[in-house]
């Protein structure tokens with residue numbers, strides 16, 4: 001209908017004058033939002049047909065019934081025309097006017113918290129209750145979207161689906177559907193809305209910001225059918241765009257059940273019906289868009305195919321168990337597997353496949369058969385334990401827990417039936433029926449055929465390369481076996497569905513004494529001071545690292561973007577081997593004479609320019625800075641020190657006093673009288689920006705001014721070459737040379753703190769100060785030197801070192817011990833031998849470019865900066881206000897998606913990026929994609 005025709009209908013039949021018309025999408029109706037001069041809003045529906053059309057009259061019945069029965073449920077109401085009827089004939093159209101409901105389409109609500117999904121289920125339940133006794137008009141029997149006819153609907157669309165994966169997924173859903181279709185006649189029936197989809201539901205944020213349901217639209221599909229159709233359809237669309245579709249489904253079912261108690265038979269069909277409904281949606285709109293380009297159709301199915309792909313991975317029996325648990329149904333009695341005869345001859349020992357297992361130390365477990373070769377044993381791994389062999393980046397979908405027991409046996413070894421059995425399935429899995437449960441055998445080459453019987457001790461077949469045995473209690477697993485690995489979150493449900501096969505296999509697991517994350521956190525609380533904070537509100541229990549990846553107890557992998565200490569990669573095998581070799585030979589203190597210390601001191605000093613040639617080997621960066629401060633004060637005979645505002649230099653009493661990041665931060669008591677701050681040369685927030693070519697000189701002028709203002713000249717100026725904890729602050733060109741000159745002119749020493757950024761990280765130079773063309777008097781270094789082993793150092797000139805020798809001994813119990821020196825040597829060998837500095841330059845430049853692209857797309861990204869593999873992403877809101885809470889939320893969400901990054905900076909709003917130097921371009925891509933998704937989800 002044209003706008004002018006709409007205007008005519010409105011004024012003639014409703015006495016309304018539209019000042020605005022907005023055409024909305026719709027499957028068959030022409031839907032228009034109307035705004036009148038008084039600011040009233042309506043939904044106008046124009047449908048081709050006659051006012052006697054039974055479908056339109058039926059919709060009128062449904063709306064009137066709902067208005068009467070559940071006035072509190074926000075469903076649009078029909079507005080009668082002047083004639084009193086609510087259907088108006090206009091040319092070939094029937095026009096209806098409905099009240100306008102406020103809110104955002106459910107599909108466009110940024111995230112659906114469990115409470116909102118539960119409310120969705122409750123509203124669906126209320127509609128179902130209200131409609132239960134509505135008499136059905138003659139002629140209203142079924143339509144394309146009728147869930148009972150999903151197979152027919154899917155089959156008409158399937159020929160248009162060309163993607164083989166999609167076709168396979170639909171076939172699987174159809175097999176689920178077929179298995180439950182025979183039950184429909186037995187299920188409770190009634191009239192239902194039948195279309196609680198994410199374009200038909202509206203939500204609005206409440207006073208506290210939490211989203212509440214604000215409307216249900218479109219009764220066009222209302223039907224007398226199985227009552228469970230209502231909740232199945234709501235579940236279907238609630239699963240769209242969800243990383244954990246089952247959790248969303250559970251919330252909706254629980255809500256519905258709280259209003260309309262569901263029967264056990266209904267619970268069993270919800271998931272197959274919901275999946276079938278999504279397949280109807282996907283295939284129907286694929287067909288319709290193929291037949292005629294249809295933007296509405298594309299929008300309707302955009303998220304459906306990906307959701308179907310995710311949903312087919314969920315076993316319907318698992319979904320049913322989840323719904324039963326959510327609705328308070330009792331768990332079925334679990335049979336206890338036992339064996340009348342041994343499956344294999346000889347004992348089996350337990351092989352620990354969990355991520356913490358010693359088995360993987362020094363082993364590339366991703367190499368096929370590496371574990372089997374390494375154990376060489378006949379063994380078994382424990383049921384429902386996380387396996388590093390199944391490790392995946394953390395996500396709601398990652399399946400890292402082994403379901404059942406894996407057997408490690410020589411290939412070809414015969415396996416025998418533990419109990420009397422009937423073969424119910426052969427092929428990829430051998431499925432045996434026992435008296436009160438089934439056993440499922442993967443990787444067994446069996447001569448048995450379906451229907452055959454096997455007595456205890458009879459040969460089942462020969463072991464293949466990868467044998468796994470499961471026990472299940474539900475017949476649903478015969479038609480479709482369970483997965484070999486499951487999500488850690490589903491372990492409680494699988495415990496019900498799949499008992500431990502250990503007794504069946506004669507494989508007795510030893511007790512397990514490992515602490516879990518809750519235990520560890522609680523001990524940290526009781527045994528540590530609160531000031532020793534842990535990362536993350538919901539931390540993970542890390543049990544292993546390798547390269548750029550960290551792994552937790554559940555087998556979730558985390559891409560590590562912040563550990564610059566493990567410079568050459570987590571658990572680098574060459575470093576571990578060097579440490580183990582030296583630890584097995586000799587470890588003592590540096591007052592004894594041994595070769596390693598000479599070799600390391602020479603090697604370390606060779607990385608520095610003249611005249612930096614004398615080393616003190618210590619254990620931490622704090623200790624290094626503490627010593628540097630002591631040297632500077634003693635050598636100059638002065639006490640005052642200049643520091644950059646925002647800097648952090650360590651945790652001893654002395655260096656806390658030169659760390660504005662601490663003494664000005666929470667709990668800080670201010671600067672000691674001998675500490676003098678200079679302006680942080682921050683070109684994003686400071687007075688001189690990126691566009692000022694003289695920013696370096698201007699910020700350095702402040703150093704000169706502070707020096708000039710001192711009562712007595714300074715002992716030292718200390719600065720990082722790129723400020724780390726202050727928030728990845730890049731010192732502008734010319735800053736350090738001018739600052740050093742001003743300090744030296746006053747007789748002070750210049751200290752470069754390379755603890756964070758040294759050892760090739762900045763890419764263009766081995767040490768950060770070299771990127772500024774200066775040579776300091778004292779250099780301090782730490783974190784990366786030992787790849788996690790505590791090695792730190794102070795390197796200075798012969799002249800300064802000699803002046804420090806007043807006769808007082810300097811002794812460090814651990815600094816420079818033989819093990820540290822062996823590790824330090826190996827780290828330098830790897831950095832230089834593997835070209836990691838050049839790698840940092842290359843990957844870092846790519847990383848920075850990638851982050852700049854991301855910045856274009858997200859207003860919350862205020863600035864990206866850095867050099868080599870030391871980068872920062874500054875998050876802001878409303879211009880440049882620091883987005884501190886958002887930065888923490890991003891870090892938490894990134895962690896939940898398997899990427900570790902954390903806020904730092906003066907305002908804790910800069911995401912620091914300083915990964916192990918083996919971070920590659922593919923890791924950059926993963927990081928950027930995850931950050932992009934997280935920033936979108938938090939909008």
Ligand SMILES: Cc1ncc(COP(=O)(O)O)c(C=O)c1O
Nearest residue numbers: 620621622648649650755756782
């Ligand atoms: C620049 C800088 N200097 C010194 C330190 C202190 O090093 P450590 O923690 O090894 O004592 C740190 C630690 O983060 C640092 O960032």
